[in-house]
Amino acid sequence: MEFLRPTSVQEAVEALAVRQGRARILAGGTDLVVRLKDGLETARSLIGLGRCVELRGVREESGQIVIGAMTTHEELARSMFLRRVAPVLAEAAEEVGSVQIRQRGTIGGNVVNASPSADLVPPLHVLGATVVLVSRAGVRPLGIEEFATGPKQTRIRPEELLVELRFPRPREDELQRYFKLGQRRALACAKVSLAFRARSTAGVLRDVRIACGAVAPTVVRAREAERALEGTLPTADAIRRACAALARDIRPIDDVRSTAAWRLAACAELLRRAVPELV
Ligand SMILES: Cc1cc2nc3c(=O)[nH]c(=O)nc-3n(C[C@H](O)[C@H](O)[C@H](O)COP(=O)(O)OP(=O)(O)OC[C@H]3O[C@@H](n4cnc5c(N)ncnc54)[C@H](O)[C@@H]3O)c2cc1C
Structure with a gap:
């Protein structure tokens, strides 16, 4: 199996485009690796996002809270900023799995995995989040409510990378x-x-x-x-x-x-x- 480790979103998107749907994105691996080991999924190429530092962290941009797809549950649970502006999401991140799972599992993986029981997704719905997808063709924002269509089914295209989640900064009261x-x-x-x-x-x-x-x-x-x-x-x-x-x-x-x-x-x-x- 081929294993690629791009260092930027642009490189990751190129790697996806060139492989025309034959590559899988590997974030924390807490879902995908289990499924590969159990033979529930196969992949000819894995694109690991661990070196894409631009996909990590929580920030505010023009009244929008922006969370990089590779931000882990542990980072979300410990973010004092997130606790202040969107405690519902920080509380949910704290509920995921165990310390080990929270330190590897990411918000992007939780959303793309599309489990009906995914902990971060109900908070993203009430926050009115947008899923930001990027491919060679450009940026495609999708409302979180449109994103999942069934268990493990989403509208993401094989050549697309989820880069971030965004939502308007909630009121303080x-x-x-x-x-x-x-x-x-x-x-x-x-x-x-x-x-x-x-x-x-x-x-x-x-x-x-x-x-x-x-x-x-x-x-x-x-x-x-x-x-x-x-x-x-x-x-x-x-x-x-x-x-x-x-x-x-x-x-x-x-x-x-x-x-x-x-x-x-x-x-x-x-x-x-x-x-x-x-x-
Ligand atoms: C023991 C155990 C306990 C768990 N407990 C919980 C729990 O309590 N609550 C909960 O919600 N989940 C739980 N999970 C599930 C899992 O940990 C989470 O869903 C986690 O957030 C997945 O993130 P990841 O980074 O590990 O994703 P990965 O396993 O790396 O990827 C999951 C899927 O998303 C795709 N993907 C990931 N990132 C991107 C991206 N940026 N762009 C495009 N596609 C992408 C991958 O190709 C793959 O299809 C548990 C899992 C285990 C093994």
Whole structure:
């Protein structure tokens, strides 16, 4: 197998273009290497991004928060800047796997892997993130909600590299929270997860954003539940209505990790926990 180690985005994009879909990108390898070893995937060429320093780090650019695709979960969890501007994403990064997985696994790999239980994706949905893809043909930005089409299925093209995630800098008066329920506290994929973002003006909920993981073929925005809460006082009644609306947003299934009925009840419980924190 051929193994390439480009030192820039331009080199990586050239390597992808020349191999016309026969090369795979290797970021932290925590998903891809496991799948290659298990024979679930094959690759003639691997393009390792470890030397592309321009793909690392969190920065602000003209009111946008920009996160390089090779930024690891550990870097996100430890970033004081991210904790201040987008705590929902830092909290989610802290929930990934174990220390070892967090030190190798990257935000780009988490997004391209397109697991419905990927921890960073619900926060990216509520933050309104854009996935920035680059190829020889140029830059192609895609909204995070358009990116994944099913488990391990995305709209990325074989010749494209995910270079960064971007989202508008959130307001400072927001509440943002990420909740995850798994088999245990560490080294467990989410059975259900929920990212919540809103603010309260004189007690009334505004700009409510909710996204749920592991309850549909892709991470989903819970727009019915958002509508049920928007402009309301977060009373027990309003929260009950939002939890009922959530059942129309999600499509949980029975699988090895859990049952559809439990997932629905657990997802509503996470929402019930999130809203009162705002009051
Ligand atoms: C033991 C264990 C525990 C785990 N626990 C969790 C968990 O709790 N939560 C969770 O969300 N995930 C978990 N994972 C999954 C995994 O660690 C994460 O999804 C991680 O973020 C993947 O990133 P990576 O850099 O290792 O990706 P890689 O394995 O390198 O790549 C994954 C896929 O994305 C593609 N890719 C990567 N980067 C790019 C890019 N920049 N442009 C284009 N394509 C790209 C690769 O070609 C590959 O198809 C776990 C994995 C293991 C092995």
